[in-house]
Every structure is written in C-alpha cells, then in structure tokens.
Amino acid sequence: MxxxxxxxxxxxxxxxxxxxLTxxxxxxxxxxxQAAFMPNKFVFPGGAVDAADADVPLGTPxxxxxxxRLMEDAPADMPHALSAAAIRELWEETGLVLGTPGSWSCPPPADWASFAATGHLPAAHPLQFVFRAITPPGRPRRFDARFFMIDADEISSDPDDFSSAxxxxxxxxWxxxxxxxxxxLPFITEVVLAEVAARAHDMTPPSSVPFFRNNEEANMFVRLKGVGPVTGRSH
Structure with missing residues (x-):
C-alpha cells in the first residue's frame, strides 16, 4: 500500500x-x-495557520x-491560533477587518502589520465554528481545515471595499x-454550503460540528461534541 x-x-x-435573515x-x-491547490475554483477566504498566529493578541475571545469543539482532537493552543488565522486570512484575501478598535501592546508580527495599521485588534467573538474537513490523501497539498461562519454585520470595515485585498x-x-x-466549486465547499444554508437563520454557534475525516484507511463523517472537563475524552 x-x-x-x-x-x-x-x-x-x-x-x-x-x-x-432576508x-x-x-x-x-x-x-x-496557476494555483497549486484548487486552481480556478470559487472558494471562501482562508488559508494555513502561521506560527505567529498563536501569539497574536485577541481583542475579544x-x-x-x-x-x-476546536479543542477536540487538537493541541491546547489550536483554538487561539485558528481564530487568529481566520481573521488574518480574511483580511489578507478580502481586505475586510474583523476587529475591535484598539492598539497593540507589542509590535505585531510582519504578517499582521497591515491589519494592526487599521487601528484594530482581531475580534474572535463573531467566529462560529461550523465544519471541519481534512483534504483527502493524494492531493498536492493537504489541510485540516476548520470552517468559521460570521455575520457580515460584525465586519468593522465597508463590506463592499476589497481594495486592500x-x-x-x-x-x-457576494x-x-x-x-x-x-x-x-470544490466538492467540500458544496458540502459545507449545505450546512451553511441550514444554519443561515440561526445566530447561535452549533452545539456539535460535522467533521469530514480523511486518512489513508477511510473517509467518514463524525460529529465533534467537545472534550469533557473531567475525563478529557470525547462524548
């Protein structure tokens, strides 16, 4: 094999x-x-977590x-790093600011300098974790992607201004x-869109999250329900 x-x-x-709602x-x-991953496809903004993301201060949790849910089957620092990465990738690829007004106590990492220059700290409170998927084996690049849904009303900048992208x-x-x-669309995007459509009118984060787990042995859908505070095991 x-x-x-x-x-x-x-x-x-x-x-x-x-x-x-309308x-x-x-x-x-x-x-x-010419993109190495999913060329020509229409996708949501997003990308890989950078090493500096885990240390970026969040204006809101x-x-x-x-x-x-993000803690399940993941390192302890992953929720923070993923939150920061989501906000950074949204800024880099669309020029939209998901942030709260504030100044940085320390100089920001290079990848965050332009975001910090807007006068905002990254705001994680609007992020709703709604889906997780691992790229199937055999692809030129593979990601363990967490999908976050946010309401456009939470954007601090003009939602039609993509000039900084x-x-x-x-x-x-839109x-x-x-x-x-x-x-x-990529296959996984179509799957995620079905989840988005089902949750379009629900303003609260889901209590469990679909996880499309792909590995060399099998691919399967499971649901993330969180890690119990006592045993540390999924339930």
Missing amino acids: TVDKTAIRNAATVIVLRDR APKVLMGQRGA LPAVCHE CDELSHLQ IPLPQVREFD
Whole structure:
C-alpha cells in the first residue's frame, strides 16, 4: 500500500454571510489558474495557520462552545491560533477587518502589520465554528481545515471595499445562496454550503460540528461534541 506523505497543515476558512435573515449571500472569490491547490475554483477566504498566529493578541475571545469543539482532537493552543488565522486570512484575501478598535501592546508580527495599521485588534467573538474537513490523501497539498461562519454585520470595515485585498482571490463577490452552486466549486465547499444554508437563520454557534475525516484507511463523517472537563475524552 502506498502511504501518502503529504504533510497536513492546520488551516482556517471564513464563511461570511450577509443579509442572512432576508436574502442570504455568501462572500467568495476565485483562485488563480496557476494555483497549486484548487486552481480556478470559487472558494471562501482562508488559508494555513502561521506560527505567529498563536501569539497574536485577541481583542475579544472565541465563543466558549466553539473553543470547546476546536479543542477536540487538537493541541491546547489550536483554538487561539485558528481564530487568529481566520481573521488574518480574511483580511489578507478580502481586505475586510474583523476587529475591535484598539492598539497593540507589542509590535505585531510582519504578517499582521497591515491589519494592526487599521487601528484594530482581531475580534474572535463573531467566529462560529461550523465544519471541519481534512483534504483527502493524494492531493498536492493537504489541510485540516476548520470552517468559521460570521455575520457580515460584525465586519468593522465597508463590506463592499476589497481594495486592500491581496491577489490570492479574484472576482470577490457576494453570491446569493440559491445561486452559489452555479459556480465552479470544490466538492467540500458544496458540502459545507449545505450546512451553511441550514444554519443561515440561526445566530447561535452549533452545539456539535460535522467533521469530514480523511486518512489513508477511510473517509467518514463524525460529529465533534467537545472534550469533557473531567475525563478529557470525547462524548
């Protein structure tokens, strides 16, 4: 049996919903034709966790239930790092600020300098952990991606201003949920969108989270229900 030796990187993906109670729209962009991972596909903003993300100060904390779900089958510092990565990737790929006004007590890491220059600290309280998926074996890059849903009303900047975005994604746009499947989407994005559609009108974080676990032996859906405070085992 061939063993897939591609390293799996932790990653955060952000699903921004707008007008979710009336005519829900989701923010997506298109990856470049030369991209090594999912070329030409329409995707949510997101990317791998950087080493510095675990040490970035958060202006507001992640919801407790989301923190508990993220702790399952993960290192203790992962909820903080993933929260920061989600906010950083949203800023880098869309130019949108998920933050609270404030100044940094220490100089920010290089990847955070432009975010800090907006006069904000990253705000994790709007992040709702709604899905987790590992890229199947055999792909050129593999990620253990956690998907966070946020309401566009939590964005501190103009939700239509993408002028500060890098060139990672093109054709950034708010797509009505009923029309999203007309675009060229990765399989896992279609699966996640079904979860998003089901939760579009629910403003509270989910009590359990779907996890699409892929490894060399099998792929399966399980649900993350958190780590118990006494035994430390899933329940």
